[in-house]
Amino acid sequence: AQSVTQPDIHITVSEGASLELRCNYSYGATPYLFWYVQSPGQGLQLLLKYFSGDTLVQGIKGFEAEFKRSQSSFNLRKPSVHWSDAAEYFCAVADNNAGNMLTFGGGTRLMVKP
């Protein structure tokens, strides 16, 4: 069965500092990977996705993620964090044999210090 692990439950960074959120997945075939962001009281917003091709993918709000098959990782990065980035971030993998259902990690809560 597929699974997603986000090792960091909470991360605090200073505004303007760089950010990396870790994601490790387990999936038998070529994974389709996603990062979503959830602000308090809001639904999930898609930041970026990886299906195939270039392993460095760009998303919205200045985020990028790098797929590393050898490490089963799909880490999210941002070079300079803004206070408005404070939110919960979820990594997910799609099961394309089961209607593309998403399996999510437990999430990483990002706090931004002024």
Add this chain to the structure above:
Amino acid sequence: DTGVSQDPRHKITKRGQNVTFRCDPISEHNRLYWYRQTLGQGPEFLTYFQNEAQLEKSRLLSDRFSAERPKGSFSTLEIQRTEQGDSAMYLCASGIWGREDPLAYEQYFGPGTRLTVT
């Protein structure tokens, strides 16, 4: 805005009561998904529809949970005889399925319905 909408946004109910939630997907989307999110966890898949057909329901948490999408547009999720453990956020998402469609794997989420069972 033609995003995914859910109603109600909040529901407080007493244990043993039945509740029903509604999801209106993005209009051209033929797939609709339901997820449950408990506090401090990532969303957990429950079921999904392609048009009006429910193609996966083995992940529904118990036989107290059921979902419908009668005309292939909006969907309802019903929980019968609610228990305190059902307290959670229930999320709906919609997407497009087409074998050659590059957007086929994207899911767009609604704001969720937060259920509190007292």
